[in-house]
Amino acid sequence: MSKPADLVQGTLDMLILKILALQPLNGWAISQRLKQISSDVLGVSDGSLYPALHKLEHRGWIRSQWKSSENNRRAKLYVLTPLGRKHLEKETANWSRISAAITGIVQLKEA
Amino acid sequence: MHLEEWLYSLPLRLRSFFRPNQVDEEMKEELREHLEEQIAENIAKGMSPDHARRSALLALGGLAQVEQQCRDVHGRSMVRDFVQDLRYGFRQLHRSPGFSALAVLCLTLGIGTNAVVFSWVEGILFRPYPMVAHQERLFAVAGMVPGMRIDLLSWPDFLDLRRDCTLCQDAFVTSISSSTLNVGDHAEVTTGSIVSANYFDALGVHPVLGRGFEPSEDVGNNSQAVVVISYQMWRDRFKGDPQIIGKTQRLNNVLHTVIGVAPEGFYGTFVGRAMQFWVPVSMLKTFRNGGYVLEDRGARWIESYVRLKPGVTRAQAQQQISAIAARLQNDYPATNRQRGIAIWPLWQTPFNQARIVGPTLEVMVIVVAFVLLIACANVGNLLLVRSLVRVREMAVRLATGASRGRLLQQLLTEGLILSALGTAGGLLAAYWCRHLLVMLLHDGRELYLPGEIDWRVMAASAGICLMVTLIVGMVPAFQTRNLDVAGPLKAAGSVVGGRSTGWIRSGLVISQVCLSFILLVGAALLLESLQRIRNTSPGFSTTNVAVTGASLVAAGYDIPRAKVFYDELLHRLTGLPGIESVAYGRITPLGYGDFSSTPIAVDGFQASPNEQPVVEYNQVGPGYFTTLGIPLFSGREFARADDENAPLVAIVNRTMVMRYWGGQDPVGRRLQVKGHWVRIVGVVADSKYESVAEISRPFFYVPLRQDFDPEPDLYIRTNQPFESITSTVLREVDALDPNLALYQTITLQEQVNRAAAPQLVAVTLVSTLGGLALLLAAVGLYGVMSYSVAQSTRELGLRMALGADATNLLRLVISRALRLTTGGVVCGTVAALLLTRLLGQLLYKVSPHDPLVFGSALAVMAITALSASLLPAWRASRTDPARVLRD
Numbered sequence: 002m003s004k005p006a007d008l009v010q011g012t013l014d015m016l017i018l019k020i021l022a023l024q025p026l027n028g029w030a031i032s033q034r035l036k037q038i039s040s041d042v043l044g045v046s047d048g049s050l051y052p053a054l055h056k057l058e059h060r061g062w063i064r065s066q067w068k069s070s071e072n073n074r075r076a077k078l079y080v081l082t083p084l085g086r087k088h089l090e091k092e093t094a095n096w097s098r099i100s101a102a103i104t105g106i107v108q109l110k111e112a
Numbered sequence: 113m114h115l116e117e118w119l120y121s122l123p124l125r126l127r128s129f130f131r132p133n134q135v136d137e138e139m140k141e142e143l144r145e146h147l148e149e150q151i152a153e154n155i156a157k158g159m160s161p162d163h164a165r166r167s168a169l170l171a172l173g174g175l176a177q178v179e180q181q182c183r184d185v186h187g188r189s190m191v192r193d194f195v196q197d198l199r200y201g202f203r204q205l206h207r208s209p210g211f212s213a214l215a216v217l218c219l220t221l222g223i224g225t226n227a228v229v230f231s232w233v234e235g236i237l238f239r240p241y242p243m244v245a246h247q248e249r250l251f252a253v254a255g256m257v258p259g260m261r262i263d264l265l266s267w268p269d270f271l272d273l274r275r276d277c278t279l280c281q282d283a284f285v286t287s288i289s290s291s292t293l294n295v296g297d298h299a300e301v302t303t304g305s306i307v308s309a310n311y312f313d314a315l316g317v318h319p320v321l322g323r324g325f326e327p328s329e330d331v332g333n334n335s336q337a338v339v340v341i342s343y344q345m346w347r348d349r350f351k352g353d354p355q356i357i358g359k360t361q362r363l364n365n366v367l368h369t370v371i372g373v374a375p376e377g378f379y380g381t382f383v384g385r386a387m388q389f390w391v392p393v394s395m396l397k398t399f400r401n402g403g404y405v406l407e408d409r410g411a412r413w414i415e416s417y418v419r420l421k422p423g424v425t426r427a428q429a430q431q432q433i434s435a436i437a438a439r440l441q442n443d444y445p446a447t448n449r450q451r452g453i454a455i456w457p458l459w460q461t462p463f464n465q466a467r468i469v470g471p472t473l474e475v476m477v478i479v480v481a482f483v484l485l486i487a488c489a490n491v492g493n494l495l496l497v498r499s500l501v502r503v504r505e506m507a508v509r510l511a512t513g514a515s516r517g518r519l520l521q522q523l524l525t526e527g528l529i530l531s532a533l534g535t536a537g538g539l540l541a542a543y544w545c546r547h548l549l550v551m552l553l554h555d556g557r558e559l560y561l562p563g564e565i566d567w568r569v570m571a572a573s574a575g576i577c578l579m580v581t582l583i584v585g586m587v588p589a590f591q592t593r594n595l596d597v598a599g600p601l602k603a604a605g606s607v608v609g610g611r612s613t614g615w616i617r618s619g620l621v622i623s624q625v626c627l628s629f630i631l632l633v634g635a636a637l638l639l640e641s642l643q644r645i646r647n648t649s650p651g652f653s654t655t656n657v658a659v660t661g662a663s664l665v666a667a668g669y670d671i672p673r674a675k676v677f678y679d680e681l682l683h684r685l686t687g688l689p690g691i692e693s694v695a696y697g698r699i700t701p702l703g704y705g706d707f708s709s710t711p712i713a714v715d716g717f718q719a720s721p722n723e724q725p726v727v728e729y730n731q732v733g734p735g736y737f738t739t740l741g742i743p744l745f746s747g748r749e750f751a752r753a754d755d756e757n758a759p760l761v762a763i764v765n766r767t768m769v770m771r772y773w774g775g776q777d778p779v780g781r782r783l784q785v786k787g788h789w790v791r792i793v794g795v796v797a798d799s800k801y802e803s804v805a806e807i808s809r810p811f812f813y814v815p816l817r818q819d820f821d822p823e824p825d826l827y828i829r830t831n832q833p834f835e836s837i838t839s840t841v842l843r844e845v846d847a848l849d850p851n852l853a854l855y856q857t858i859t860l861q862e863q864v865n866r867a868a869a870p871q872l873v874a875v876t877l878v879s880t881l882g883g884l885a886l887l888l889a890a891v892g893l894y895g896v897m898s899y900s901v902a903q904s905t906r907e908l909g910l911r912m913a914l915g916a917d918a919t920n921l922l923r924l925v926i927s928r929a930l931r932l933t934t935g936g937v938v939c940g941t942v943a944a945l946l947l948t949r950l951l952g953q954l955l956y957k958v959s960p961h962d963p964l965v966f967g968s969a970l971a972v973m974a975i976t977a978l979s980a981s982l983l984p985a986w987r988a989s990r991t992d993p994a995r996v997l998r999d
Contacts, residue, residue, distance in 0.1 A: 028142055029149040047150070048173030051143060052181035059185060061120025067138075077142045084116055 013045060013053050014062075015096065018081060018089040021063055025080040028054060054079060062088050117517075128186040139182050143175065193518070197525035204526060211498060212530075214891075215491045219534025219580060221884060222487025224541035225480040227573045228563065231542045232549060233473050235564025236383060237459035237466055242564070243378045245316040246419070251426065252461040253283070253416045253433070256452035257709070257726055262462045264412040264706075265453070267393065267405065269440060270308075273418075273453065276436045279429045280418040282314040287415055288382050289399040291363045291389070302345075304363075304389035305380050306399050311390065312340070312374075314419060315381070321346075322357040322372035329392040333404045339363060340372040340390045342379070363389065365668040366398045379560060381417065384465030386560040400665075410447040415463045418455060430455055449711070450724050465561060469549065471953050472874040478950065479634065479881050482627045486885050488580055489620045489627075490892045491530065492587035496617055497899055499523075499588035520589045527585030528577075535577040539565065542573075552873045590616065617896050618932055624892045625936020625973065626943065628885035632969040633944040634951060635882035638875045640965055641956040645868045648957070650702060651799025653741030654864050656692075658837050659700055660857040661825045667851050674822040677848060681826070682733075684844045690832030691840070695740070696733035696816055696824040700860075701801050702867040708819070713784035714772045727768065728801065728809075729785070731824070733816045737763075737796055739829045740860070747779040747794030755817040760790035766798050768810035785814065804867055805956045827860070834859060874954050886972070889936075890980040897929050897984035908988050909996030918989035925988045929981030930974075937973055941966065 020026065020034045031054070032047050057063045062085030068078045081089070128135045147168050154164030172178055205212040239247045253273070255263035265273070267285075274283040285308040305311075312324030319340060329336040339361060341350075350356050360367045368391065380387025397404040405411035420429050437453040459466055499506075506519060546563035664674050678696060685694045699705040707728040719725050734750050737743075745766065754761050762783055769778055782789045798808045816824055830837045838857045845852055865872075901908070908921055948960035958965070 027145070029146045032146070046173045047146065047171050048178045048181075051139075051146075051178055052185050055139070055182050055185040059121040059124055061117045064120075074145070075141070076145060077138070082120070084120065 013049065014057060015089065015092045017053060017057060018062060018085055021079055021081040022086065022089055025078050027076040027078050031079065135186060139179065143178060147172065193521060194525065197522045198529065200522065201526040201529045205529060211494060215494050215530050216533045216537065218487045218490045218888060219531055220537030220541065222484040223534045223573060223576055223580065224538030225483050225881060226576055227538045227542035227569060228545045229473065229476045229480045230569045230572050231546060231563030231565045233477065234566060234569050235562050236469060237473060239564060240383045240458060240466065241381050243317050243375060247458060249420045249422070250417050250458055251420060251429065251455040252458060252463070253418055253453060253455050254462050255412060256454045258450055265414040265416055266409050266412045267414060268407065268409040270414050270416055272440060273433065273436055277418065277432060279421055279424045279432050281421045282310065283416060283418040284308045284311045284314040285393060285414050285416045286311065286381050287413055288385065291399060302388045303385050304391065305382065305387050306393055306396060307390050309392050317375060317378050319372035320375045324372055325392050330394060332394045334395060334397050336392050336394045337366055337368045338371045338392065339368040340374055341370055342374050342388045343376040345388045346373045364398050364665065382464050383461065384561055409444055426455065426457065468869070469561065469873070472877070475874060475951060475954060476877055479631060479878055482631055483881050483885050484576065486624050486627050486888045488583045489624045490888050491584045493617055493620050493892050493895055495584055495588045497895065523589045524581060524585035527581040530584060531577045531580040534580070535573050539573055549873065552876055587616065621892050621896050621932050622935040622939065624889040625933050626939035628889040629937050629940025629969060629973050630944045630947060631882040631885045632972055633948060633966060635879040636965040636969050637948055637951060637955060637958055637960065637962065638871065638878050640962065641954065641958040642868065642871045642875045644957045645804050645871055648804050650804055650864055651742065651797060652701065654861040656830055657740060657860040658828045658830060658834060658857055659825055659860055659863060660841060661823060661855040662845055662852045663855065664822050664852070667849070669822060671820060671822055675820065680848055681844060685828065685841070688840060690830050690837065692829040692831060693735050693739045695735040695827050697736050697827060698731040698816065698821045698824045700825045700863060701799060702804065702864055707801065710786045715782060717772045727812060729812045729814055731816045731819045731821055732813050739827045742799055743797040745795040745797065746777050749794060750815045754815040760788055760818055761793045762790045762812050762814050763794040763796055764792055764812040765796055765810065767808045768812055769795055771810050790814065804864065871954060871956070886976055890976050893929060893932065893977055893980040894984065897925060897981045901925060901984045901988045905991055905996050908991040909993040912991055912993040913997060921989045921991065922985045925985035926978065926981050929977055933973060933977035937970060
């Protein structure tokens with residue numbers, strides 16, 4: 002399957018959406034940003050990035066367009082759609098709620 | 113998946129479906145791009161190019177795998193999912209065979225009735241002529257006389273039209289004719305067409321043996337005795353003789369050379385009949401009793417068609433043809449004064465059976481749409497019940513990670529299975545019902561009105577199938593919309609689906625009741641008008657009168673011989689035991705023949721400047737009015753002495769007296785008919801001439817002898833049983849000339865019944881479908897009521913425990929059923945009030961808003977609703993409170 006085993010389902014999607022919310026990027030740039038942001042902790046392999054991108058595109062959360070880059074090569078640029086932005090907001094809220102709850106539980110056990 | 117997501121993904125999915133290579137290329141390019149960036153970075157880090165490449169591939173985790181994963185996203189998985197859903201759906205249907213059978217049956221009914229009616233519309237109205245190409249460009253041509261219905265064309269008019277109509281690719285003539293065909297030692301009557309020589313070329317139909325006609329065969333009087341025979345005739349009568357071309361065949365006693373055999377499946381161009389032979393117009397005299405009239409512009413006998421050039425609209429062609437007609441009026445005022453020429457699309461062809469079944473089929477299209485909707489509502493209801501049962505299954509699938517989109521896909525697939533089975537069944541039913549119309553219209557003559565199941569009917573049925581899939585798939589999907597994953601799993605066996613589903617189910621039942629109520633009203637209206645038609649007096653006595661005739665022209669009689677023959681026959685029959693009176697008439701009222709018509713002039717009557725009064729008339733012999741029982745108001749009947757040597761006379765009807773003589777007795781005055789003055793000798797009562805439903809109109813009669821026709825009908829008033837009269841007439845005709853064939857002998861009553869055939873067909877079809885719809889609605893109501901009773905056993909038990917008795921519960925359930933029915937009937941009444949106008953010309957002397965009809969439909973609906981809810985109500989009243997509450 003396309004999902005990395007150690008990544009909570011949906012997390013990769015959320016990260017991609019978050020990255021694209023800042024600016025439209027191509028696949029390579031997204032992979033670089035992922036590594037940068039998560040400091041390699043999440044271990045997103047480049048191989049799982051592209052199926053995830055295509056899936057998001059099929060769900061209408063992101064859109065792609067071919068642009069020629071500065072060195073005159075074609076690059077596929079991904080852009081967040083309004084639908085994607087809505088989804089991102091919902092997921093972010095969800096995530097904060099769940100992570101807060103889990104953090105609470107984890108701390109409770111240690112105390 | 114939400115609708116919005118579908119909107120986004122659909123173009124992508126379509127693209128990956130139709131342009132898979134391009135999508136694949138782009139995906140590879142994107143990955144290549146990534147690899148190159150990675151390699152460049154690796155090299156910048158100091159790796160060797162080789163190492164950099166390997167490392168980049170490694171980081172990607174295998175190029176091929178990633179590509180495959182992307183392809184999965186692109187929708188390859190959709191096909192896989194679909195197959196999986198299909199298997200699963202079939203298993204589900206197999207698991208509850210009763211439900212599946214009922215659902216498929218409902219849909220078969222709904223889709224089947226549509227397919228049947230489509231196939232009729234296609235095969236009878238839109239593309240009635242098998243093997244003829246581009247029928248949408250064929251138009252029927254007929255003359256128009258102001259203030260009168262359509263008229264036919266004459267040959268010279270037709271030739272001018274064909275020459276001058278530049279927007280027409282072609283124009284051809286066909287005129288139906290019957291012929292006595294002598295094969296071996298016996299003679300039989302068969303039907304064929306007199307056609308212009310370009311007939312087969314214009315239709316694009318090519319004989320399988322021999323040739324079609326050549327232009328020279330249009331010319332002359334009986335000069336070209338050639339015939340093209342039908343494939344059927346070639347196979348049956350000539351045993352498929354391969355050497356048939358050049359052999360001769362006697363038709364109407366004239367030897368014809370067979371020059372061609374039409375292809376199998378070509379039936380000519382007359383809706384309602386399968387033609388057996390075609391002869392050129394030059395053989396007119398042999399096949400029509402009007403004689404040779406190819407040079408007579410006033411002799412109108414032609415049914416013709418034009419084929420418009422591609423891209424030409426009906427309006428453009430009509431404009432040009434009207435201009436041609438105007439020129440003809442100008443050039444030939446004697447014959448063409450005030451005559452227009454009009455064209456009609458094939459389904460409105462004014463001179464064949466299309467005219468009779470057309471209005472019925474138009475109504476049927478609406479009726480079957482209703483039946484389909486009712487069937488859908490029923491199946492939707494069934495699926496809804498089942499989806500309530502399957503709510504646990506759905507919850508499990510959601511909990512284990514299925515998206516709602518997948519569930520919807522699954523439900524739609526199950527809907528597709530049902531509707532595809534229904535469509536298959538429906539098309540099969542349509543195939544069986546192709547010839548049903550002929551059976552219903554059965555009028556004693558060979559009718560040929562087949563339904564046609566071509567790709568258009570198939571496509572329409574497939575479209576309906578998809579629509580049904582959406583409807584029946586969406587109903588349960590609507591229900592899973594608010595499905596809570598935890599609920600159904602927690603409380604195993606409890607029933608889910610609160611008020612919202614109850615609301616959908618009630619809505620479905622109300623719409624079913626509404627639709628079937630409309631159909632009930634329609635059926636009742638048609639039934640009522642059929643009743644009124646049956647009870648309307650045609651103005652002549654229909655009992656104890658037999659009608660027959662002999663084919664003298666076919667036997668080679670000329671006019672003097674025919675006159676002698678008819679005199680002798682009359683003489684022999686008069687006075688025979690059981691025969692009260694005998695008379696001849698050219699056209700039988702309410703029959704199929706066309707009355708003659710003429711411009712008239714009346715002393716003292718001033719027509720408005722632009723209107724030339726034209727009146728229809730019939731040629732009848734002495735004793736006609738006595739024999740048919742038409743009352744004579746003043747003057748006298750025609751006598752034997754009113755013959756070709758006597759002064760011209762006429763008898764007029766009452767409406768004509770009112771219109772042209774202001775109600776004053778016109779006996780003794782004169783009337784101008786076809787330019788000759790004739791003396792009026794009598795006034796008779798109005799009667800029906802062409803249809804029972806017509807309103808009174810001016811009409812007159814002239815003596816048969818003074819406007820002779822060699823093949824009049826013979827009327828015999830008798831007090832004997834019908835069969836004995838038939839044999840008496842046969843015996844007498846045989847004694848006069850053993851070579852003569854008699855036409856079928858029928859009673860005048862039967863003739864009148866045949867005139868009501870369109871109404872009869874409409875009544876039969878609409879009431880059958882109305883009954884079906886009622887049954888479906890009853891099943892729906894029963895389903896909803898039993899389900900809600902089964903659902904509320906706890907409540908019912910509680911009520912009983914608290915002191916409600918069986919009657920209370922009975923009333924509770926029935927009143928709920930009646931509430932639903934009332935809702936449906938109210939909607940149905942409003943809709944019916946708006947819709948019944950569409951029945952238009954099928955209704956006779958019945959208001960489309962007849963309160964009695966609405967009342968009886970209401971009664972039927974109420975009884976049906978009561979009976980449908982009785983069993984569930986009874987079950988409710990038998991609720992055992994102790995057991996229910998314990999459970």
